[in-house]
Amino acid sequence: MVVAGTAGDAHDRHRLHRHAEHLRAGGPDAYGRPAERRDPDGGGNPYRHCLDDIAEGDGMLVAPYRPLPMPQRYAETGPVFLHVAPCARWTGAGLPPVLARREHAMVRAYDAADRIVYGTEQRVVVAELDGTAKALLTRPEVRYVHVRSASNGCFTCRVDRA
Numbered sequence: 001m002v003v004a005g006t007a008g009d010a011h012d013r014h015r016l017h018r019h020a021e022h023l024r025a026g027g028p029d030a031y032g033r034p035a036e037r038r039d040p041d042g043g044g045n046p047y048r049h050c051l052d053d054i055a056e057g058d059g060m061l062v063a064p065y066r067p068l069p070m071p072q073r074y075a076e077t078g079p080v081f082l083h084v085a086p087c088a089r090w091t092g093a094g095l096p097p098v099l100a101r102r103e104h105a106m107v108r109a110y111d112a113a114d115r116i117v118y119g120t121e122q123r124v125v126v127a128e129l130d131g132t133a134k135a136l137l138t139r140p141e142v143r144y145v146h147v148r149s150a151s152n153g154c155f156t157c158r159v160d161r162a
Contacts, residue, residue: 016048016065017089020082023063030077035061037084046149048080050087051096051157059084067146067155068114075114078154095129096157102126104150107133107159109142117142123150133159 023035038060045054054060061082068075090096099105107129109120120142124132133145137159145159 020049023061029063035063037061045081046098047083049089051090051098054081054083074116099126105129106148106150108146109136110144111141112143137161
């Protein structure tokens with residue numbers, strides 16, 4: 001499984017990082033407001049850049065994020081959690097830490113036009129996530145797969161072909 005924090009190409013792969021730096025510097029979010037600063041409760045606040053949970057006591061920013069590259073009918077905007085202090089982008093292989101500690105996840109496939117491939121959204125046991133993503137990626141119409149929170153539907157990461 002090849003996981004990218006945001007998207008498959010080099011430009012989009014760093015989009016969330018640039019967005020986080022912009023928000024940390026006090027820039028406005030997608031709705032023209034500063035990010036909300038909160039203290040995480042240690043109950044699973046996954047950060048989308050390092051793909052790990054934000055520990056209790058670390059500063060956290062909450063802001064809207066659109067994981068698809070361009071605004072369009074399928075481009076949902078939802079909340080993401082960001083470390084207040086910069087952190088390294090996750091570059092590991094296999095299952096990122098944020099998913100390894102979860103029991104379930106949602107997956108949804110997208111085509112080359114960044115549109116949902118209907119009938120692909122499903123709740124999966126995280127232990128089966130790799131196989132499910134690989135099976136979806138064998139379909140010719142599927143370009144990539146989004147992994148989302150099974151409890152709230154929030155974007156977690158994108159899976160691309162190896």
